[in-house]
Amino acid sequence: MSYLEIASVNKIYGGKVHAVKALDLAIGQGEIVALLGSSGCGKTSTLRMIAGFEEVSSGRISLGGQEVHRLPPGRRGVAMAFEGYSLYPPLTLRENIAFALKGEKLAASEVAARVEEVAHLVEITAILDRYPSSVSGGQQQRASLARALIRRAALHLLDEPMGQLEPQLRALLRGRIKHFIRERGLTAILVTHDQTEANALADRIAVMENGELQQFDTPAALKERPANLFTGTFIGEPPMNVFDAEPQDSGGRLAFRLGEGASLDYDAGAFPGALRERLAAGRGITLGVRPHAVRIAEGGLTAQVAANQWLGDQTHISAGFAGGTIVSVRHDRADLRQGDRIPIAIAPADLHIFDRATGRAISHGGQLA
Amino acid sequence: MTHQSPLERLLRGLALVLVVCFFIFPILWIVLMSFQTNETILRSPPSVVFRPTVSNYAAIISGHLDSNVASMGIEFMRNLMNSVILSAGSVALSLVLGVPAAYAFARHKFRGSEDIAFTLLSFRFAPPLLVLLPLTLYFQQIGLADTYLGLIWVYQLICLPLILWIVRGYFEDISPDIEHAYRIAGHSWFSTFCRISLPLAGPGIAAAALLAFIFAWNNFVFALVLASADKQPVTVGALAFVTASGIQYGQIAAAVVLSILPVLALALYAQRYLVEGLSLGAVKG
Structure with missing residues (x-):
């Protein structure tokens, strides 16, 4: 039995909007999990159902072996940082943070020490005695985060906890907060639409789209072995290049025919027999390849450069290729102009093959999914 | 500037x-x-x-x-006292009924909630005299005619919709997550309402109460029909100055000054709440 278990949970708003569809998630104690998805994918609804601000339309949620989905929020033992900060305006930041401990009947000195500790963690020590209306959005957000982290709750829910912070501070706080949560053995669920944040903080990431869980896995597995085309294209920056392809197996060679007569031609030995059989069944497939794996090398297929952007630490080259656009990333400056012809090479180990009809992954780098 | x-x-x-x-x-x-x-x-x-x-x-x-x-x-001082009793009583009752109702309408969307809220507002549309005739008959039958309780009840037609709609707008302005943040720290719904929502909506409630008080104070027709001499407020009591020997303008003027003084003092005291409450609450509500 997992620590937090979400079992076939549905959320339907007003009998019409199906925001969360048959969600199953099992999270272990001490784990940090990110719910990742675009706006309206159901991640915040999920978080609010765990907190108790939204009722589950059907399904169960249990925390630490106890069913909690019928309990009022105050009795679930959950702490939460809200996306809109939600600080209480008549109180100073210090009082707001200490307010979260009201229910625990601690000595004043203990409360003061813990407020100092979390305030130091999120860098708001200097402004503790100011009121929410007199500090910036980023500072309010950090106070809201501190108010959640100060509690020793069974579960910490963080809704876009760093959305308003400047990049340097965000990077600093990610490290500190992860350490803070680890050190105390806390369990946390983080809602974000920022993959970097999810990758940096979470042990596992649940990718959601349209209210459905797409994949729940470690950051590395999401990148290397996406379960379907959605996860494949959603995770990774810049996004994965995808092309519809027709496989052609002619004994010793395996070719993927792309649009406009382009064809990726490989030695069939690079692909296991089971995969070749699967491809021979003739269903349409979609090929995916990460921009980092698209190399510009002699003897490759021809592409025509459409844009060449140097981002300060890497170059994004987008080029017209096989009727679509392919993006290649390299870490040096490239002396290429619009209209130049470049040879594109893709190694068989970098190919992700998806079923075109269902979007499900068939193979990653020659290994069946 | x-x-x-x-x-x-x-x-x-x-x-x-x-x-x-x-x-x-x-x-x-x-x-x-x-x-x-x-x-x-x-x-x-x-x-x-x-x-x-x-x-x-x-x-x-x-x-x-x-x-x-x-x-x-004449019993003008008694009229003045009646005005205070009726206005304060009806505002107090309206607050007790209206503030929780306003909170419910602001926070919980349930079937027919908008219809109920609008029905309560529509009390203000009905011409008072149309309501008064049947009401007088009923009140006489059930013994509420010419009692403070009966009058305060009828005054709810004035106070309740006003308080309900202004305060509702105020509650809607408060982010529900501020309440959620308090609830999740282990507090019940009721203590959240008392400790968080009520204080935050305080200025709006004060402004609504003041406005309701002024409207109740200035009411004439309800008391004229439903109250006898010893329950009449100043608005009706001022009629006593129209005597058989002429109209006593000087005394009427003095009575008017005396009867605006309490409301004026209250309004001056709560002026900033009034402006803030009207511009923040009623506009959005």
Whole structure:
């Protein structure tokens, strides 16, 4: 039995909007999990159902072996940082943070020490005695985060906890907060639409789209072995290049025919027999390849450069290729102009093959999914 | 603030003075009248030069109305007391009923909630006299006619919709997550309502209560029909000054001044709440 278990949970708003569809998630104690998805994918609804601000339309949620989905929020033992900060305006930041401990009947000195500790963690020590209306959005957000982290709750829910912070501070706080949560053995669920944040903080990431869980896995597995085309294209920056392809197996060679007569031609030995059989069944497939794996090398297929952007630490080259656009990333400056012809090479180990009809992954780098 | 030339400032000041004079004039005239005898009030042409007298106030407070023909007793101070009881009582009842209702309408969307809220507002649309006739008959049957309780009940038609709609707008302005943040720290719904929502909506509630008080205070027709002499508020009580021997303008003026004083004091005290409450609550509600 997992620590937090979400079992076939549905959320339907007003009998019409199906925001969360048959969600199953099992999270272990001490784990940090990110719910990742675009706006309206159901991640915040999920978080609010765990907190108790939204009722589950059907399904169960249990925390630490106890069913909690019928309990009022105050009795679930959950702490939460809200996306809109939600600080209480008549109180100073210090009082707001200490307010979260009201229910625990601690000595004043203990409360003061813990407020100092979390305030130091999120860098708001200097402004503790100011009121929410007199500090910036980023500072309010950090106070809201501190108010959640100060509690020793069974579960910490963080809704876009760093959305308003400047990049340097965000990077600093990610490290500190992860350490803070680890050190105390806390369990946390983080809602974000920022993959970097999810990758940096979470042990596992649940990718959601349209209210459905797409994949729940470690950051590395999401990148290397996406379960379907959605996860494949959603995770990774810049996004994965995808092309519809027709496989052609002619004994010793395996070719993927792309649009406009382009064809990726490989030695069939690079692909296991089971995969070749699967491809021979003739269903349409979609090929995916990460921009980092698209190399510009002699003897490759021809592409025509459409844009060449140097981002300060890497170059994004987008080029017209096989009727679509392919993006290649390299870490040096490239002396290429619009209209130049470049040879594109893709190694068989970098190919992700998806079923075109269902979007499900068939193979990653020659290994069946 | 943009820069203004001295001329602009002068014109602006002049315009303000004109507006203030226009609105304050009736009140000023009444105050002047209250210090005059009937003879000086009625002389033609009228003049602002007169020998002030406090006899009007003395007559009203002592309850003896002396005209040049006869002497009669009036109970204006009792009317004033009735006004206080009726207005304060009905506002208090409206707050007890209206504030939790406003919270429910603001926070919980349930089937028919908008319809119920609108129905409550529609009390304000009905012409009072149309409601009063059947109400009088009912009140006489169930023994509520001519009681403070019955009057306070009817005054809910004035106070409740006002408080409900202004306070509702105020509750809607408070982010629900502020309440959630308190609830998740282990507090019940009710303590969240008392500790978080009520204090945050405080200015709006104060403004709504003040407005309701003023409307209740100024009500005439409900009390005229439903209350007998000993329950009448000042608005109805002022009719006693229209006597067989003429209209006692000086005493009416003094009575008017006395009856606006409590509301004026209250309004001045709560002025900033009033403006803030109206602009924040009612507009969005």
